[in-house]
Amino acid sequence: MNAKIVDETIARAAAERRSALSEIESKRILEAIGIAAQMPEPARSADEAAAAAERRGFPVVLKVLSPDVTHKSDIGGVALGLASKVEVREAFERIRANLSQKAPGARFEGVAVQAMAAAGLELLAGIARDPQFGAMVMVGLGGVFVEVLKDTAVRIAPIDKREARAMLAELRGAALLDGVRGRAAVDRDAIAELLVRISEFAARRAEIREMDLNPIAAYASGLSVLDARILLDREVKDAARGELPAAEAASLQARRQEKLRRALKPRTAVVIGDRGSRDFMWLRALDNFKGKRFSVQPDAKEAAAIEALGITNFRAVSEIGEPIDYAIASVPRKIAPQTLAECAAAAVAGIGFFTAGFSETGDPIGVELEAELKRIASRSDIALVGPNCMGLCNPGLGLLNSANLRAGEPGDVCFISQSGTHAISFCMQAPGRAIKVGMSASIGNALVLEAADYLDVMASDAATRAVGIYLEGVRDGRRFFESLKRATARVPVLVWKGGVTDSGARATFSHTGSLATPAAGWRAAMRQSGAVEVAGLEPMLDAMELLTRARPVRGRAMALVAMTGGQSVVISDTFASHGLEVPALSEASYAEFKSFFQVIGGSYRNPLDAAWTIGPRAAGGQDNLDRVLDILDRDPAVDAIVMEFRPGLAFGGLRRPIDVKDNIPLLDQLARFAQRAHKPFALAVESQHVPPDLRAGIAASAGALARERGLATFDTFARAAGAFRAAAEYFERAGNSAKGPIAIGC
Structure with missing residues (x-):
């Protein structure tokens, strides 16, 4: 790659406070990264256009040059098959008039002149940025296939040639690539190489927001990009989450995951804030816990009732006097931050907050209390589970997160869920399907530990044979994607996604951007990572039974x-x-x-x-x-x-x-x-x-x-x-x- 040309082109646009590169600038970048493009010649007058056409050789194409125009064809800014200087001059004036009429105020900087390309199979390709998964690469068949049928394939960048070829095979019109009605097959290797190059470019250059290569003419040997445009992000945000340096953040994440391992297989557990009005639901859920069980409840009346159950009660976590692997907090939301701070100070490994009423309510007080929880957890390596969740479950150890569940044998299937209901339902129904649950986590609002953390811990456990996940969304899609790839290299991962629709598709300046929908990004993450999507709890259990039996x-x-x-x-x-x-x-x-x-x-x-x-x-x-x-x-x-x-x-x-x-x-x-x-x-x-x-x-x-x-x-x-x-x-x-x-x- 010629990095100098790329840097200079982007710097020039940034200096002029432009977010869109012209066709000529975009094609210079393509050539700099090794992609063949039909390079046009700019012309500011009809005479310059005619002279350029003569140099290029007739027939030619004229395309409007304007930094204010997104789709040239929509404003009559393209003229094809011009066979003489007279036709070129007439087309130049027609394009200028069309721009003035259909896009008043748009700047006219002349036209781009290029030779008509030989007929080939029309494709489009490009890159876009997904808010969760980052750089995405897309390819599709041109014309009606993309406009009407939406016949495209999308992947998370970067990709290799194997994945690029899989994208082409995925297209509904893939047979056209092999030639129909006497037409020769096109060069799949050349198309795959283009996809690899633009995907690698997108992954390296965060300032490239979108790239639209449309159309691309694919031939029996090679290809040519006939039109291109690149959109820049003026302000590239640092992809790293939080304010810690990368190495320090990775070290902190590793320590939290190690503490999560302790919390998922605890030898000591404490319930904070359980009350008789709830029939001591959390303490009773631990009736068959194989480790040591404690209570923290400063209310004297509640404490006496807890002691009557044969459970040692303390007024504060700091009084327990031995290491605590997992704490279950069922406290009023207003004292949740204080409870978390006390547990962090007492070196509790992990804490799950059943307590709700935070950002999920939209209530300003709840939002601020959740922010305070996150501030406290971010300064510590405590494994914060939730809040607003049912927490952790390990039936083999008698660590249950519902009194309706039963302790059982050590298991080999794990489950991660943003929904407490689905987490309990999975653990409740699994034994009847001869599925033995090893570890389960209801993760709720997932303030600090996200699905990726639970997946890293569970999939790396020697006993785990399969992992199921229910998710409605992730904050850091790229990290979740990388965790999925690590996990599926060892065990099957089944994902049940709530809320996957194309309704979030956004209108952008390019076909690429408008077709790279949130649903397309999610499907790409599943396909590339090796995870398998299922459509509900019963299909999840069915697949788990087959995979483990x-x-x-x-x-x-x-x-x-x-x-x-x-x-x-x-x-x-x-x-x-x-x-x-x-x-x-x-x-x-x-x-x-x-x-x-x-x-x-x-x-x-x-x-x-x-x-x-x-x-x-x-x-x-x-x-x-x-x-x-x-x-x-x-x-x-x-x-x-x-x-x-x-x-x-x-x-x-x-x-x-x-x-x-x-x-x-x-x-x-x-x-x-x-x-x-x-x-x-x-x-x-x-x-x-x-x-x-x-x-x-x-x-x-x-x-x-x-x-x-x-x-x-x-x-x-x-x-x-x-x-x-x-x-x-x-x-x-x-x-x-x-x-x-x-x-x-x-």
Whole structure:
């Protein structure tokens, strides 16, 4: 890169207090960073334009030069295909008149003259700045594809060539790049190189607010930028948060994270401010805490009631006399700052504030109290959780943040949530899905510790096999993005995002800026980091169950085993609608099936209609079940297997009251297969044959028996499909290289 040209061009615009570079200035910068551009010649009069056109060679293009014009075409500022000096002079005057009429007061500095470029595939590309994630790079097909279809791909800058090629493949019109109707394929490598260069430039130069390269002509060999404009930020704000030097801020963050580790696995815990009017909810939530439990409550009447519960009470944290790993504060908001200061002075490792009524209310007093909390925490390395949150949870240690939860075994799944409700709901529902929660955090207003801090701590824990996150937004998107990349290199991370819409899209001077919406930035962060988005709590639990109970999902080709023909058609559509495939099996598999499969009333085409071959009334059904599943496990066309499970059903009708325990031998047989199989295997419980008044209980009991045997089990085929889609997406983004933490079993 020729940094001197870049510096001089930007300095000149800054000196003139201009935020927009002209087309010529923008193209000089492009050439300085190694991107081919059609460099125009400026002309201030009609005669200069005609002379320049003759030098360039006809036909030519004229474009208005005005620092006050954003979109040249909108004001009639572009003339194409001019074939003579006469046409050039006429176009010059027409452009000047159009500017005067359609943009009164806009300065006219002449026109840019350039030769008409050879026809190529029209693209656009550029950079924009997202308020959360910083520099973004965008590419799209030109013309109607971007104007109407919004056919673009967006990534966080910088990117490498692999990511650039993935952007091109993502476009709905990607087939056009390979040539259609006799047109040659375009040079994808050249386009990828352009995206890499502008993304690296954007990441290095914070003063570049937007870059709009539109159109770009892509050819069989190379490309050319036909028009370009760059927008500058006059005042570049320091990206570093806070006032501490970078090294000191990083050291402080590391110390806070270390204290957060202590708070998530505490040996000592104290509840500050619990009261009888709330039935001592926080102290009771710690009834099964495996460490030492204390109370701080200066009110004599409340203190006596606490002591009657067998809990040692103190008037102040400083009186406890031993290190405190985690404090739960349930105090009036007006004394929250004082409580935090006392805990920091007493070297408490972490404190979670259930106390609410801060900035989330918009109340000036609450806003100021929250600011005071942040000032105190910023001067300390205490791990401040919240405020306005349910705090930390570790069921294996009996550290609970709700009396409705139960202590359990040490777990391997973690959850981070801005919503206290979702954090409690996840921990409450997980055990019923055979998901063991290791650590959970309700982070509330996240004043000092953000989602990135919790993710760094949880994902780096040796016991963690997967992390789920519920977020509505992040303050420092770039730091969260980097944390996601670190985490997903080791374990799956599932993200449920509240409030993702394009309604926040802003009108800017360029196509690039207007298309780089907040939603596009969030999707780019997920895709690039390797995290997988889910659309709610149930899809989160479904994907978690599959990721922690089954083998890695290394592809999207599904073998489906159904018990009726009609069901097999429906489930095939269901899996396809989730982006999964239901392929034909190998000829070798068909040859094996042909030797024993009952085709009267059944079929061994994928999905299999298998009731009369493997069902309770089938001759040799138990042996046939093993044969069917083993054939599918060997088949090279198949990546995963899902089987329909009908609890209590004797195929052909219900002959007696349903007892799901009758299915235990079958479930044991399926569990043995899951253990020996090389591919992920799951059950989809089908209970439509059960009377409505019994259906929920029968399905729940059957699912519980299956999960007790280590089988990933879903209430419907649709939920199974959603889980397999999420798991496949994770392993695709991880490059099929994830290892270690993802293995079958509990």
